[in-house]
Amino acid sequence: MAKKKLKTGSDLTWKDMEVGNIVKEAGSASARKTGDWRTERPILDKEKCTKCALCWLYCPDAAIKPTEEGYYEADLDYCKGCGICADICPVEAITMTEEEEQ
Amino acid sequence: MSKRVGLEASHAAAEAARMADVDVIAAYPITPQTHIPERLAEMVANGELEAAYIAVESEHSALSACLGSAAVGARTFTATAGQGLELMHEVVYVASSMRYPIVMTVCNRALSAPLSVWGDHSDAMAVRDTGWIQVFCQNNQEAFDMTLWAFRVGEDSRVLLPVMVHFDGFSLSHVTEPVILPEQGEVDRFLPKFHYPFALNPDKPMTHGAFGPPDIYSEAKVAQEIALRKSKKVILQGWQEFGDIFGRYYDPVEAYRTEGAKLLLLTMGSFSETAKAAVDAKKDKGESVGLINLRLWRPFPFKELRQVVKGAETLIVFDRCISFGGPGGPVSSEIRSALYNEKKRPMAVSFVGGLGGRDMSVKDFGYIIDRGREVAEEGSSELFETVGIRGKVTGIRG
Numbered sequence: 001m002a003k004k005k006l007k008t009g010s011d012l013t014w015k016d017m018e019v020g021n022i023v024k025e026a027g028s029a030s031a032r033k034t035g036d037w038r039t040e041r042p043i044l045d046k047e048k049c050t051k052c053a054l055c056w057l058y059c060p061d062a063a064i065k066p067t068e069e070g071y072y073e074a075d076l077d078y079c080k081g082c083g084i085c086a087d088i089c090p091v092e093a094i095t096m097t098e099e100e101e102q
Numbered sequence: 103m104s105k106r107v108g109l110e111a112s113h114a115a116a117e118a119a120r121m122a123d124v125d126v127i128a129a130y131p132i133t134p135q136t137h138i139p140e141r142l143a144e145m146v147a148n149g150e151l152e153a154a155y156i157a158v159e160s161e162h163s164a165l166s167a168c169l170g171s172a173a174v175g176a177r178t179f180t181a182t183a184g185q186g187l188e189l190m191h192e193v194v195y196v197a198s199s200m201r202y203p204i205v206m207t208v209c210n211r212a213l214s215a216p217l218s219v220w221g222d223h224s225d226a227m228a229v230r231d232t233g234w235i236q237v238f239c240q241n242n243q244e245a246f247d248m249t250l251w252a253f254r255v256g257e258d259s260r261v262l263l264p265v266m267v268h269f270d271g272f273s274l275s276h277v278t279e280p281v282i283l284p285e286q287g288e289v290d291r292f293l294p295k296f297h298y299p300f301a302l303n304p305d306k307p308m309t310h311g312a313f314g315p316p317d318i319y320s321e322a323k324v325a326q327e328i329a330l331r332k333s334k335k336v337i338l339q340g341w342q343e344f345g346d347i348f349g350r351y352y353d354p355v356e357a358y359r360t361e362g363a364k365l366l367l368l369t370m371g372s373f374s375e376t377a378k379a380a381v382d383a384k385k386d387k388g389e390s391v392g393l394i395n396l397r398l399w400r401p402f403p404f405k406e407l408r409q410v411v412k413g414a415e416t417l418i419v420f421d422r423c424i425s426f427g428g429p430g431g432p433v434s435s436e437i438r439s440a441l442y443n444e445k446k447r448p449m450a451v452s453f454v455g456g457l458g459g460r461d462m463s464v465k466d467f468g469y470i471i472d473r474g475r476e477v478a479e480e481g482s483s484e485l486f487e488t489v490g491i492r493g494k495v496t497g498i499r500g
Contacts, residue, residue, distance in 0.1 A: 009315060009317035019299075019300065020201035020300065021200075021312060021322050022308055022312075024308045026308060
């Protein structure tokens with residue numbers, strides 16, 4: 001889908017509010033960075049990773065993306081830090097780390 | 103031809119919903135519910151009305167189901183009362199904030215404890231600030247008329263807000279009065295088909311009910327507030343069109359024999375008719391009195407109220423609800439607030455009575471007028487006066 005540059009919340013006046021605050025464009029979340037309230041982030045250990053793609057499959061927010069090298073890494077613009085990828089990884093290649101430590 | 107029939111207000115409201123050809127009714131049938139959903143269920147079951155009747159497991163679910171129904175553009179109706187409205191409370195806000203033009207009748211009842219399902223306005227006052235258009239009916243004809251009118255106004259593309267039609271539990275909801283029912287053709291002329299411009303549709307996906315972070319919530323609420331206030335224009339237009347078709351005209355503030363009156367009494371709901379009889383009796387004795395029946399509750403009719411009280415010296419406000427620990431009944435607070443910054447305003451006296459099904463007679467309203475005049479002249483140590491309470495009431499102090 002073609003991404004349009006959306007106004008951020010702080011650009012909008014009350015007159016810009018849609019009736020009932022409806023979001024008329026589907027998939028508009030991809031145009032906004034939604035991962036800014038994450039408290040933990042997944043760190044991938046490429047030594048352990050077998051490229052099985054289970055993390056990519058299980059990520060509830062479709063925030064895990066394949067890299068050119070064939071690994072799977074979280075897009076931190078969207079990752080909420082839920083830890084499902086770390087939990088599902090059969091070889092424990094993903095560890096959740098406190099955001100504050102980064 | 104229209105016909106004149108005997109109907110209780112509950113059946114009159116059900117008839118209005120049927121003639122409005124509602125698509126979806128979601129309601130919870132257990133006490134404190136009234137005959138409205140019961141009658142509609144019959145109509146659906148016997149083929150008088152082609153609609154989806156959703157029997158849910160609570161009032162919270164009833165209004166939640168209505169959200170979904172309105173979101174796809176179906177004409178949606180529900181009814182509740184008393185504690186049922188309280189259980190709905192969370193969703194009452196959601197309906198107005200998402201701008202779904204649901205019509206809901208509320209047969210006003212007391213709130214427990216002590217356990218009561220009898221009539222007063224406590225349930226209505228608890229949803230005062232929920233962002234719905236709200237009107238109070240005086241009699242069964244109004245219960246029919248306002249229910250029909252509610253669809254016309256709420257569904258208007260310039261409004262898109264839910265409408266709550268209040269009428270008194272028992273004294274109207276369960277009492278038979280003559281009601282003039284119009285012809286279907288007249289109703290169809292008054293009420294166009296509902297066209298909801300943002301109906302959910304898989305072919306054109308959109309999001310209803312998105313998250314509102316702090317950088318957008320305040321703007322969203324202001325937009326909602328302006329929308330409710332702007333609906334007044336359509337409200338008035340709707341009543342004008344209603345009158346032009348059905349011959350009965352309604353005002354936000356009904357002034358009854360107020361011309362030149364020094365003392366005015368303000369009431370809401372069915373007791374307004376009783377109070378009118380009291381005003382008539384006082385007028386016959388040469389007293390300078392008149393009655394204001396406040397019909398439109400939200401958006402509040404400031405202009406019309408200020409206009410009608412302009413020449414009065416005393417304004418008595420009667421509430422069927424206590425605002426515990428507050429300055430008076432909720433209606434009284436609103437009226438005083440609406441007039442506070444006026445250069446010339448009447449002295450306000452607040453009364454509370456008619457709680458939990460306690461009847462208010464013509465004589466009681468006669469007492470309110472007499473005692474109200476006395477309080478206006480001599481003052482009172484109490485923030486509000488009560489009527490019909492056994493034992494002298496003292497201790498309602500600021």
